[in-house]
Amino acid sequence: MNMDIIPSTPWRPGNERAWILVVEDSMVVRLYYRHLLEREGYGVDEAINGIEGLEKAFRTRFSLCIVDVNMPVMDGHRFLQALRHEPMTRVLPALVTTTQAGEGDRRAAMAAGANAYLVKPVPGELLTLQVAALLGRAAR
Amino acid sequence: MPLVRGGVATSPGGVPREQLDSTDAGQRRRAAKALAGGRGNAPLLVSCLGVETDANVRAALFAGLVSIGGEAVAARIAALLRIGDPGLRGGAVKALQQLGDAAEPVVDALLRDVDADLRLLAVEVTRAWPAEVAAVRLLRVIEDDTHVNVCAAAVDVAAEVGTPALLGALARLRLRFAGEPFLAFAAEVARARIRASDRRLP
Amino acid sequence: MTAGADCIAISEFEFQKFRDFFYRRTGISFGDSKRYYVDKRLLERIGKSGMESFERYFARLRHDVGGEIEQLISLFTVNETYFYREEHQFDCLANHILPELTSHLPHGARIRIWSLPCSTGEEPYSIALYLLENWPEIEDYEVELLASDIDTAALAAARTGIYTARALHRLPRDVVQRYFSKLDADRFRLSNTIRQAVNFSQVNASDPHAMQPFAEIDVIFCRNMLIYFDDRSRQGTVDAFYESLCEGGFVCVGHSESMSRISSLFRVRRFPQGVVYQKPGDYR
Numbered sequence: 001m002n003m004d005i006i007p008s009t010p011w012r013p014g015n016e017r018a019w020i021l022v023v024e025d026s027m028v029v030r031l032y033y034r035h036l037l038e039r040e041g042y043g044v045d046e047a048i049n050g051i052e053g054l055e056k057a058f059r060t061r062f063s064l065c066i067v068d069v070n071m072p073v074m075d076g077h078r079f080l081q082a083l084r085h086e087p088m089t090r091v092l093p094a095l096v097t098t099t100q101a102g103e104g105d106r107r108a109a110m111a112a113g114a115n116a117y118l119v120k121p122v123p124g125e126l127l128t129l130q131v132a133a134l135l136g137r138a139a140r
Numbered sequence: 141m142p143l144v145r146g147g148v149a150t151s152p153g154g155v156p157r158e159q160l161d162s163t164d165a166g167q168r169r170r171a172a173k174a175l176a177g178g179r180g181n182a183p184l185l186v187s188c189l190g191v192e193t194d195a196n197v198r199a200a201l202f203a204g205l206v207s208i209g210g211e212a213v214a215a216r217i218a219a220l221l222r223i224g225d226p227g228l229r230g231g232a233v234k235a236l237q238q239l240g241d242a243a244e245p246v247v248d249a250l251l252r253d254v255d256a257d258l259r260l261l262a263v264e265v266t267r268a269w270p271a272e273v274a275a276v277r278l279l280r281v282i283e284d285d286t287h288v289n290v291c292a293a294a295v296d297v298a299a300e301v302g303t304p305a306l307l308g309a310l311a312r313l314r315l316r317f318a319g320e321p322f323l324a325f326a327a328e329v330a331r332a333r334i335r336a337s338d339r340r341l342p
Numbered sequence: 343m344t345a346g347a348d349c350i351a352i353s354e355f356e357f358q359k360f361r362d363f364f365y366r367r368t369g370i371s372f373g374d375s376k377r378y379y380v381d382k383r384l385l386e387r388i389g390k391s392g393m394e395s396f397e398r399y400f401a402r403l404r405h406d407v408g409g410e411i412e413q414l415i416s417l418f419t420v421n422e423t424y425f426y427r428e429e430h431q432f433d434c435l436a437n438h439i440l441p442e443l444t445s446h447l448p449h450g451a452r453i454r455i456w457s458l459p460c461s462t463g464e465e466p467y468s469i470a471l472y473l474l475e476n477w478p479e480i481e482d483y484e485v486e487l488l489a490s491d492i493d494t495a496a497l498a499a500a501r502t503g504i505y506t507a508r509a510l511h512r513l514p515r516d517v518v519q520r521y522f523s524k525l526d527a528d529r530f531r532l533s534n535t536i537r538q539a540v541n542f543s544q545v546n547a548s549d550p551h552a553m554q555p556f557a558e559i560d561v562i563f564c565r566n567m568l569i570y571f572d573d574r575s576r577q578g579t580v581d582a583f584y585e586s587l588c589e590g591g592f593v594c595v596g597h598s599e600s601m602s603r604i605s606s607l608f609r610v611r612r613f614p615q616g617v618v619y620q621k622p623g624d625y626r
Contacts, residue, residue, distance in 0.1 A: 026296045027296055027366070028292065028296045028325070028326035028329055029296075031326075032322050032326065047602070048602070050606075051602035051610060052369065052602035054610040055602060055610060058617050059616065059617060070226050070229060072230045073602060073605075073606045074602075074606045075226035075227045078227060099260060100257070105224070120289055120292075120322075121288055121289065121292065121323065122322075123321075124321060124322075166623060195606055196606075199605075271401060271404070300363055332355045333355045333356075333358060333359045335355070336356045
């Protein structure tokens with residue numbers, strides 16, 4: 001299909017900057033994270049549920065994903081499990097940010113494949129520090 | 141003439157109720173579909189949802205409940221929100237959205253629940269409602285709710301369906317939650333979008 | 343002076359509101375650079391809908407009154423058909439999907455591939471040609487090609503198998519020579535053998551009843567149809583795909599399409615040529 005309006009995968013991750021996939025149902029959260037991350041020089045792409053997240057993660061090599069848990073169609077746990085099942089994304093750093101604050105919720109997310117877990121609302125500096133830490137760890 | 145199979149294969153072992161317990165997810169899904177529309181099947185469909193972990197079987201169970209419809213079904217589905225599973229919650233929210241105004245009473249009750257998680261999910265249901273119907277509820281949440289994430293959810297929906305009546309409450313959010321830059325950011329996004337339509341030519 | 347579409351301009355925040363809503367509902371996203379194109383088509387629709395303002399139009403849009411979302415999608419997309427369109431998916435079929443499916447099948451087993459909407463036949467015939475040219479194992483299995491569309495005129499044309507040079511522009515020259523005969527300056531006829539290899543049928547994909555007889559399908563190609571359906575029809579059609587497929591069977595959709603706004607029934611599978619969807623379960 002020649003979608004004359006739709007940009008066809010306009011971004012190819014280059015060596016200069018890391019690309020981050022934000023898999024998050026809420027528009028204002030996606031906007032906020034984009035604002036914080038772009039300010040730090042990262043490239044940002046978005047998905048609103050786990051299925052779209054997988055489609056994008058499987059098509060483009062991201063450096064990290066930020067994942068919501070409560071999303072329609074496919075939730076964050078299932079997304080993470082599918083991510084870890086696929087060789088291309090098996091070790092893609094995944095930061096979960098969620099409204100769920102319980103220890104059981106944290107353990108469930110880590111068991112599903114998260115590398116880090118933050119409770120919303122996430123202070124901006126904490127988000128960027130955590131992202132940098134995960135990317136630093138991945139680069140090693 | 142395409143090569144086709146005549147009719148749908150009926151599973152051996154007969155009645156859907158027994159098949160609901162099958163170890164095969166495909167069979168459980170077919171059984172769930174067979175129960176769709178039957179008014180008396182709602183309790184059974186809900187109790188299956190309480191224990192079902194397969195996403196596709198869940199989808200069929202929820203679809204069955206939605207096909208029955210009504211306020212009683214909405215109430216049963218809302219009860220499922222209290223189980224912590226995110227997939228189950230997502231399915232329940234979607235089902236409540238599909239039930240339309242039959243879900244209004246139970247959603248209004250959830251918006252007053254002591255559990256902030258439930259209030260947040262209830263806010264998400266209102267996204268499917270006509271703007272005027274949703275905005276009344278959103279206003280109350282944005283004015284009064286004490287939990288930052290519940291307010292954030294309401295702001296997100298308000299950015300799509302909000303009316304000028306919400307502008308004041310959105311502005312006050314920054315004061316209500318002084319230490320939350322995210323909420324101030326979100327409220328400003330919603331305000332900008334609501335105000336945009338206000339400047340239209342007559 | 344009455345306010346018409348000419349008096350309406352779309353503000354920056356209205357554009358954002360529309361963009362986010364449209365993205366949420368359809369998965370289609372617009373970069374800022376596409377602002378002019380989007381505005382133009384939006385204004386066209388606002389004018390046609392008789393709404394005096396973006397706000398009123400947006401309220402209708404939210405509830406997809408009169409299939410408005412689908413009208414917009416039609417305006418935003420160009421849909422043309424030709425042989426070997428999105429060839430990477432045929433590549434995937436020959437080099438990954440079929441090898442995976444047949445790895446446990448005995449020789450002589452039947453493989454059923456369904457193309458819908460098949461329109462004037464380019465897609466199912468492309469599958470036939472591509473597999474003959476690129477999948478040597480085709481000799482070892484009984485490949486059935488089914489093709490369906492709602493449009494009887496398109497089906498008639500498909501059965502006739504006469505195409506213009508434009509429809510053939512992506513085919514390698516030797517493929518054209520091998521399987522087509524030239525009728526005149528701009529008309530080529532597909533060989534009898536290929537034409538007879540495809541079973542055409544008229545089907546309304548959003549009618550569950552019409553879909554029901556199709557069973558034990560191994561691969562479905564459904565490209566650039568779902569994107570034009572409303573939510574309910576899409577849901578119903580994808581459900582019907584699920585029922586029609588074998589466990590472990592595959593669905594390929596258009597490269598700009600996604601299951602993410604439709605259904606979580608299928609597993610997302612990654613191959614080097616792209617993403618396809620698989621029905622869970624043990625294959626045959």
